[in-house]
Amino acid sequence: MSDRKSPVMTKVLRRSLPIALGTALLAAPLSAFALEGASKPAPPHPNEKPPVLSPVQYQGSSLLVGEHRLLQRKDIFREWDGIDPDYSPDKAIEAVKALLSEKDFEELFPYRLGSEEWFKVAKGKEYFKEDQTDYFSYDNLMNAVAEVSNLKIKISTRTGTWTSAQEIHRLDKEAKVETLVLRSADFNSAENKLKPIESVIVDCGTFLKEGFKKNRKRELAAFLANLSHETGGGWDAAPGGPLRWGLFWNENIAGRTGANMDAFVDPGTAELFPGTTDKRYYGRGPIMLSWNFNYGLFSSIIYGDKSVLLNNPEIVAADGKIGYMTAILFWMTPQAPKPSAHDVMVGRWKPNADERLKGLGSPGFGTTIMVLNGLEANLGEVEGSPVKRRAGHYREITQRMGVDISSEKVDTLNMKPF
Secondary structure, eight states: OOOOOOOOOOOSSSSSOOOOOSSSSSSGGGGGGTTTTTOOOOOOOOTOOOOOOOTTOHHHHOOOOOOOEEOOOOHHHHHOOOOGGGGGGGGGHHHHHHOOHHHHHHHOTTTTTTTTHHHHHTSSSSOOHHHHHOTTOOOHHHHHHHHHHHHHEEEEETTTTTSSSSEEEEETTTTTTEEEEETTTTTTTTTTTOOOOOEEEEEHHHHHOOHHHHHHHHHHHHHHHEEEEHHHOOOTSSSTTTTTTTTTBOOOOHHHHTTSOOOOOOGGGGTTOOOOOOOOOOBBBTBBBSHHHHHHHHHHHHHHHTHHHHHTTHHHHHHHHHHHHHHHHHHHHHTTOOHHHHHEEEEEEOHHHHHHHTTSSOHHHHHHHHOOGGTTTTTTTTTOOHHHHHHHHHHHHHHHHOOTTTTOOOOOOTOOOO
């Protein structure tokens, strides 16, 4: 459970291309805007006059940050690629139930935070909370999937501005309300305001709803297996074995106890995502969400308001639904040059030649480990290896689901970081 920065970049060419949470905003490298193999335009004729650029042509959103706009059907189709009914919130809970039952979930994670077994072992310990709720409950997972399914995100970037000059909108699909959640300070600067805008749209409702049913089961298993390792509280001689103790923690121990009093506020992003006095942004939730910029950005996407989690970071550890939502959004979002774990598991990601040279040519659970933590490269399932527990959880969950993974690479041996 480490507090680590996640500098993230993006490529932009529509729905299937990488987008990622970053040091400040979702960013797009310049190279992303040129189609591979596209021919160069012919040089202009000597007598040809250059086009007259209108500031209106490259005008960004008319909204102020935090403002909302109710959209008509034609607006949603034109500006958001419509709303796909297959990825609607009302089907989200059905999707989870079709892959893993509540009974199986509870048997897989009997010592999850706030469960009956957790109370038995936590009683009298320094971390015990009498009012602790079942944070990692099956219901919280289903409700998080439903909430995320209601969101679309649009990232608009001024071409050639690398990590700056962006606007981010969210769309509440049910309410049909668009909100401008972020605008970088230089988006409409004199230098940038005549640069074309490239946009990418992400439908967050595709989680657990793409590909064959086997792949959807594998995705949920991989998601839970990786979270179980990040939050595991077991040890080799633990009652029932170490795999029974997945989802035990939801806070970085040093941060929670005060052994590490760092506020985890990055100076480079403090203007955009200012830390609140006396608040600390150490790791919380299923993915140990850390740093002010991640709290602010996730808050913007979930609530449409960056200040909610910046002012109240403890929400991530107090509300299991919100915790799961941060994990799902992280899972769904590529971090260039890495694909998203979602794309790896459902078969959308196709490794390129460079990735194959790095041993990343086998889409599957092992590759998701490299997506989430490149420090675990070239590790097998040996004693002391974190991959052993990750793979152990994955095998157990897929076995419970009735999915054969015997031909899938589940470790990171011979893999190098993206």
